[in-house]
Each structure stands twice: as structure tokens, then as C-alpha cells.
Amino acid sequence: MLNRSNLDNFLEEIRRISDLELLLRPADQKRFSRDFFDYSPILKEKLSDCCADFVVKPLSVEAVLLVAFSCQKHEVPLTIRGAGTGNYGQCVPIKGGVVMIMTSFTKIRNFDSTTCEVTVEAGCLLGDLNKYLLFKGRQLRLLPSTWRTASVAGFIAGGSGGIGSVKWGFLRDPGHLLGLEVVTLEDCPRKIQLDARSSEALNHAYGTNGIITAVTLSTCDAVDWHEVAIDCEDFHAAVEIFQSCTKSAVDLFLCSLLENKIVECLPSWSGKSRGKHRLLLLVAPDGVTTLERIANRNGVDFCHLGPEEKQGGNGLRELTWNHTTLHMRSIDSKWTYLQMLLPQPEINAINAINKKWGDKILWHFEAVRQQGVQRMAALPLVKWEGPKHLETLMNDFRKVGTILFNPHVITVEDGGLGVIDSDQVQAKKDYDPKGVLNPGKLKGWP
Numbered sequence: 001m002l003n004r005s006n007l008d009n010f011l012e013e014i015r016r017i018s019d020l021e022l023l024l025r026p027a028d029q030k031r032f033s034r035d036f037f038d039y040s041p042i043l044k045e046k047l048s049d050c051c052a053d054f055v056v057k058p059l060s061v062e063a064v065l066l067v068a069f070s071c072q073k074h075e076v077p078l079t080i081r082g083a084g085t086g087n088y089g090q091c092v093p094i095k096g097g098v099v100m101i102m103t104s105f106t107k108i109r110n111f112d113s114t115t116c117e118v119t120v121e122a123g124c125l126l127g128d129l130n131k132y133l134l135f136k137g138r139q140l141r142l143l144p145s146t147w148r149t150a151s152v153a154g155f156i157a158g159g160s161g162g163i164g165s166v167k168w169g170f171l172r173d174p175g176h177l178l179g180l181e182v183v184t185l186e187d188c189p190r191k192i193q194l195d196a197r198s199s200e201a202l203n204h205a206y207g208t209n210g211i212i213t214a215v216t217l218s219t220c221d222a223v224d225w226h227e228v229a230i231d232c233e234d235f236h237a238a239v240e241i242f243q244s245c246t247k248s249a250v251d252l253f254l255c256s257l258l259e260n261k262i263v264e265c266l267p268s269w270s271g272k273s274r275g276k277h278r279l280l281l282l283v284a285p286d287g288v289t290t291l292e293r294i295a296n297r298n299g300v301d302f303c304h305l306g307p308e309e310k311q312g313g314n315g316l317r318e319l320t321w322n323h324t325t326l327h328m329r330s331i332d333s334k335w336t337y338l339q340m341l342l343p344q345p346e347i348n349a350i351n352a353i354n355k356k357w358g359d360k361i362l363w364h365f366e367a368v369r370q371q372g373v374q375r376m377a378a379l380p381l382v383k384w385e386g387p388k389h390l391e392t393l394m395n396d397f398r399k400v401g402t403i404l405f406n407p408h409v410i411t412v413e414d415g416g417l418g419v420i421d422s423d424q425v426q427a428k429k430d431y432d433p434k435g436v437l438n439p440g441k442l443k444g445w446p
């Protein structure tokens with residue numbers, strides 16, 4: 001970090017910025033240096049002691065430009081924070097320095113009534129944006145299960161998909177992100193507008209190559225989603241029904257399958273556990289009877305819980321994706337998890353893993369569309385028994401052909417496909433030539 005006199009100069013500059021809140025209390029510095037990395041015992045050990053030296057909250061883009069100027073001038077690390085709900089320590093300042101909170105930027109700047117594209121400031125909550133869109137007869141295509149609390153730019157920079165992925169694939173698929181307004185960290189920071197093509201390099205780059213101040217997204221027609229739960233005694237039959245549902249001509253927004261031992265531990269928002277494996281679905285109104293037919297054909301229990309909006313605060317959405325892990329951890333914090341795309345046919349990989357690991361892992365599946373094909377993603381739960389145990393499990397998954405997205409690592413690349421994305425690195429060279437933004441998170445940056 002900075003020596004004493006540089007630190008004083010830097011702080012003096014920061015204090016002079018109007019439209020900037022400076023949070024100097026140690027409790028704030030600690031609080032805003034954390035996210036939900038403790039889902040991983042490995043990251044917990046690595047990141048628990050990381051702490052910002054300063055926390056700032058800009059109230060205008062001008063203030064962002066001035067913070068960017070001072071950080072690059074004094075080469076002080078700058079880590080951007082949305083709502084801080086990431087799981088991999090994405091907004092943890094591993095080299096200290098400044099954490100900049102973007103939650104003051106909440107305006108919805110424009111809704112194009114012809115294309116239905118929406119332009120919104122970085123810190124707007126996804127839930128608030130979705131509510132606004134519903135008034136226009138539109139909705140967001142993709143949402144993390146943290147949709148009520150997470151920010152738009154945090155989802156772009158740190159997220160990948162979630163609710164809606166069964167239909168719309170993943171955030172990095174072309175067509176979702178249409179543009180970004182970005183503040184650079186050059187000698188003289190600029191506010192620039194990126195089109196869809198040049199925005200790609202900042203999508204899921206953990207805020208390492210530009211400060212996002214506004215986002216333009218595509219939207220889709222709003223649907224009055226209905227909640228359905230299907231309970232099934234036999235695990236293999238449950239997997240088959242899951243696949244029948246995703247292959248049918250019904251409009252789905254969510255299709256999850258949880259092993260019975262998970263269902264037992266969840267809040268009862270989808271009905272009481274009956275010791276069976278459970279599918280949780282969000283389906284368009286005209287698809288409910290088809291799902292019922294699939295359930296009846298297989299002789300399993302079908303429950304139409306009704307329109308989603310009638311459920312108030314506690315919906316199926318918050319039982320799925322990483323909220324499943326959250327509920328399990330609230331019962332026993334030894335639970336941790338993996339994330340992966342299963343090879344096809346999925347059942348072979350599932351059987352091979354079950355043969356060796358049996359009830360040591362609990363299955364949690366999410367339906368996703370990957371490059372135009374319906375696939376099964378898995379977020380299996382496993383009790384923490386040390387790093388070797390987890391590594392063995394991951395290797396077994398790799399051996400059966402799964403593509404792992406390791407949630408126990410801190411770099412963009414290691415958590416993704418393991419390869420360096422030269423566009424992301426080039427964008428860092430262009431917009432953050434001194435490597436000030438979120439250092440240590442982009443492996444391709446020397």
C-alpha cells in the first residue's frame with residue numbers, strides 16, 4: 001500500500017471530491033470488504049482478513065471520474081461493489097485500497113418503446129428494474145436468485161445466469177447485454193459508451209477492466225408465471241420428468257430438481273416435504289395443464305401453487321439456484337457446493353458419481369439452455385471435509401465429462417472455463433493500463 005505521505009495526499013484528494021461519501025469507520029471497512037465467499041471454506045480462509053483502507057460512495061458520475069483519477073494517479077487498488085452478494089469474493093479488495101459502492105446510481109434512464117431495450121444505472125436493483133418493466137408489459141430475461149437485492153451492474157460483472165436460463169441461456173450469450181457506459185482508469189479517466197460488441201469484454205470480468213455506470217439490456221414480454229411443484233418417489237424417474245418438462249412445448253422460466261434430503265431442509269414455500277424428490281417450475285399459464293399431464297402420465301404428485309405474484313415475498317425463485325445452498329447452509333454451515341454442466345446423456349454421469357459418492361453428495365439440478373440446447377446444470381451439495389476431499393470429488397466430476405465452474409477460486413478464468421479471454425485482457429490494457437481495478441482477479445493480467 002501507500003507510504004504515509006502518499007496516503008495523506010491521496011486521502012486529501014479524495015476528501016476534496018464533492019458528491020462523495022467517505023466511510024472511514026473500521027466496521028464499515030470490514031463490512032464492505034466482504035461478500036458471500038464463505039459458501040466456500042477455501043475462499044473463507046483466503047479472504048476473511050482482506051480489508052479496504054477506504055470505502056467511498058459516489059453520488060454522481062463526476063465523483064466516479066475523480067475517484068478513478070486519484071486511484072490511477074497514486075496506483076491505489078480500486079474495487080467496485082454493487083450489493084455485495086457475489087459468491088467468489090469478486091468484490092473483496094484482496095490488495096486493500098479503495099472499495100467504491102455503486103448503490104447510489106439507481107435511475108432508469110431510458111426505455112425504448114420500439115425495441116423495448118432498457119438503459120439503467122449500475123446500482124439499480126434487479127428487482128426494482130423488473131418491477132418497472134412489468135408496468136411496460138416487459139420483464140428481465142435473466143435474474144439471479146438474489147434478484148431482490150443484487151444490482152444490475154453486479155449481475156453483469158459478477159453473475160452468469162439463473163432464473164430464466166432454461167429459456168434464455170446465459171448472460172454472456174449474445175443478445176442480452178446491448179451496451180455499457182463505462183468510466184476508464186486512464187491517465188485522464190473518461191466516460192465512454194460501449195456498443196454490444198465492445199461490452200462483451202466487460203461482461204463477467206469482475207469489474208477488472210472498467211467501472212460500469214450504466215447498462216443497456218434487452219427485455220422480453222412479461223408473463224404471469226405460475227408456480228408448480230412435482231413430487232416424485234424415484235430419483236431416476238424425477239430426472240426423466242425434469243427432462244420431459246424442458247423438452248415440451250411449454251413456456252418455462254425455471255425448472256429445478258432437488259433431491260429429497262434437500263427438500264426436507266427447505267422452507268415450506270413449495271409445500272411440506274413428503275420425503276420425495278421435488279421439481280420446482282415457473283410456467284406460463286397455458287403450460288400448467290401440460291405439466292400436470294406429464295406428472296399424471298408418470299404417476300407422480302402434481303401441485304399447482306398458483307400465480308407467482310400471489311405468493312407475496314416467498315416464492316419458488318428463492319428456493320433455487322444458489323438459494324438452495326443458502327437454505328442448506330442455514331441449517332448446517334458445513335455444506336458447500338459445486339457448479340457444473342453435466343455431459344449428455346446426463347444420467348450416465350449422475351449414476352457414475354452416485355456409484356462412488358452415494359449419499360455423500362446431494363443433487364440439485366437446474367435446467368439451462370446452452371448454445372441452443374437444453375442441458376442440465378448441477379449445483380450439488382457436499383459436506384466440507386477438507387480441500388483434498390473436495391478436489392477428489394471435482395476430479396471425479398471431471399472424469400465423467402462435466403464442465404466444472406469452480407466456485408472455490410478467486411479469478412475470472414479459474415471460475416470459468418479455465419482459459420484466458422484475450423478480449424478481457426485487452427480491455428484492461430485499454431481502460432485500466434496501470435492495473436488498478438480489482439487486482440488479483442484477472443489471471444490474464446500480468
Ligand SMILES: Cc1cc2nc3c(=O)[nH]c(=O)nc-3n(C[C@H](O)[C@H](O)[C@H](O)COP(=O)(O)OP(=O)(O)OC[C@H]3O[C@@H](n4cnc5c(N)ncnc54)[C@H](O)[C@@H]3O)c2cc1C
Nearest residue numbers: 082083084085086090145151154158159160162207212322
Ligand atoms: C444466495 C445466493 C444466490 C445466488 N444466485 C445466483 C444466481 O442464480 N445466478 C448468478 O449469476 N449469481 C448468483 N449469485 C451471485 C450474486 O448474487 C449475483 O451474481 C449478483 O447478480 C451480484 O450482484 P451484486 O450487485 O451483489 O454484485 P457484487 O457482489 O457487488 O459484485 C459482483 C462483481 O461485479 C463487480 N461490479 C459490481 N458493480 C460494478 C460496476 N458498477 N462496475 C464494474 N464492476 C462492478 C464487482 O467488483 C464484483 O467483481 C447468488 C449469490 C447468493 C449469495
